Amino acid sequence: MATEIEIQLQTLEQEAQSAIAHSDNLKKLEELRVAYLGKKGELSLILKGMGKLAPEMRPVIGAVANQIKEKIQDSLSQQQETLQKQQIQAQIASETIDVTMPGVSKPLGKSHPLQSTIDRVIDIFVGLGYTVAQGPQIESDYYNFEALNTPPEHPARDMQDTFYFGDGSLLRTHTSSVQIRYMEQNEPPIRIIAPGRVYRRDTVDATHSAVFHQIEVLAIGKNLTFTDLKGTIKEFLRQMFGDDLPTVFRASYFPFTEPSAEVDVQWQGKWLEVMGCGMVDPNVLKAVGYDPEEYSGFAAGLGVERFAMILHKIDDIRRLYNSDLRFLNQF
The missing domain is CATH 1.20.58 (Methane Monooxygenase Hydroxylase; Chain G, domain 1)
Structure with a gap:
């Protein structure tokens, strides 16, 4: 064994x-x-x-x-x-790394001309004491129209026809809706800018797009006047274009401001419409619970694409959306 x-x-x-x-x-x-x-x-x-x-x-x-x-x-x-x-x-x-091998090139990224324009506007207004506010792109009819003194059947809605969903919500036509939401949650004084993407039913061509970007400005406080609005706009344009350009405020109409004006600047020998602005309508202040006898304010809005095309001498708005590297590498 x-x-x-x-x-x-x-x-x-x-x-x-x-x-x-x-x-x-x-x-x-x-x-x-x-x-x-x-x-x-x-x-x-x-x-x-x-x-x-x-x-x-x-x-x-x-x-x-x-x-x-x-x-x-x-x-x-x-x-x-x-x-x-x-x-x-x-x-x-x-x-093991072969140090004799050629390196792999990874080119640095660049800001899109739209984003760089937005950043430039934000930097200017932040320097003037404003803060950035954001809001949803899918809005209710109330925030996009009614609270901005544009009730149903108002003719001004025709200028901002947009894309609607089955539940009655819609793609916002401006970032003014952000101002309403912000005022509902905050007491004056207020100094905000609201950048973002907006949507309108529009025929796409060299100067129009159904999707574009907007930046709106809002200031609410006591004893604010149209003079404060003009001074703010002129200083913004001076910093934006790097010069004290000739500026004209033309009377216009917006349902949420009164009085209202379009802003033109003389740029490279031509007069260009660049912004809309005005004093906040008392009905808008009432909609958010502010007393128009105590507070006043001004608002302004600009199209980012318009500014980018002016600053970079771009001849067709569609170039900003085509993702053509031959175009984008110029910036």
Whole structure:
């Protein structure tokens, strides 16, 4: 019986040494360790038969089993060290950088001319003490029209025909709706600008788009007058165009301001309409819970595309949306 166990142990050692020598990764090596030396491994299974040995033979077989176990453990450790070194060498080889190879060019990104124009306007007004306000692009009829003194059937709605959803909501036609939401949640004095994308049903051509960008300005406080509005607009235009340009305020009409005006500037020998503005209509102040006897204010709005086209001498608004790198790389 002792001879049979010794033969089993010797066979186990030979098989284990061969399997360890041929293992090519650390995962497989760990599986071999568990298979041969684990609690339920082959060595443990063989040693369960020691109970049938004569008492004087058990120490002898135990010593042989311990020697075999140590040899297998040594082989496992050596093979583990070898495989780890091979793994490190392979990683080093795969991550080696050939400094003689040409570099991969990753050109720096640039701001889109629309975004750079928005940023420029924001910087100017923030410097004048204004903060930026945001609002949803999908609006209710109330915030987009009614609260801005444009009730249903008002003729001014024809100029701002937009895209409606089945539930009565719509894509906002201006960022004036942001002003209403902000005034509902804040008490005067207020100084905000509201940049964002707006939508109107319009025929797309060189100067018109159904989707465009707008920035609106709002100031509410005590004793604000049209003189304050003119001074603010003139300073903004001076900083925007880098010069004290000739400016004209032409009487106009907007349902949410009274009096209202269009702003023209003389730019490169031509008169250009660049903004609309006016004093906030008392009905708008009442809609947000302000007392028009105590507070007054002014508002102004500009189309970002119009300013970008003027500043960069762009002849067609559609160039701003076509994502043509030959065009965009100029900025």
